[in-house]
Amino acid sequence: MLFMVQMKVNPPSHLTKEEFDDVKVAEKNRALDIQRKGKWPHLWRVTGKYSNVSIFDVESNQELHELLSSLPLFPYMDIEVTPLNEHPSALKD
Secondary structure, eight states: OEEEEEEEEOOOTTSOHHHHHHHHHHHHHHHHHHHHTTSOOEEEEOTTSSEEEEEEEOSOHHHHHHHHHTSTTGGGEEEEEEEEOOOTTOOOO
16 A cells, blocks of 8 residues: 655754754664665655655555654654555556
């Protein structure tokens, strides 16, 4: 199942810069792990925003939820999930 996921980070005011930097390092490591497993094949930064647009390739809604909630920045993000289906006019490989 393919999902487009838009994530907007809202930096927390209760963490020091150093604490937030540690969360960002943990986030990068977790994101790389998910990507290496083939579950997060596309990740793009939204220009000029602390935001990204991603494509996840997972087996279920539950798997997607588990992956997203495992991200260290999850408590500080607004997330919008859109299920995707192949378009009938899409060029086939």
